[in-house]
Amino acid sequence: MKHLNIKVTGKVQGVGFRETTKMIANQMMVNGFVRNEKDGSVYIEAEGEDIFLEEFVNWCHEGPDRSRVENVEVSNGEVKNYRNFEVFKK
8 A cells, every 4th residue: 555645736726627636536445535736736635555556657647638737746655544535625
């Protein structure tokens, strides 16, 4: 089990990014959450097995059809044992 903090920048708000991220996370057995940030980025905390997290991060570089991902920053974090994947509304 591994924990990643992911910050995605570009045209990632108002394009269904959070909802699509939840769908992809559920398919890949990744738990955690996604939320919009005030600076226009999307912040994700993701936990799962390495192989699934690698695919999940690859997807973050693409995003949903209407998004335009410019940068993805990934850092390791402390495992928090999330039970599911949630979309946080701000």
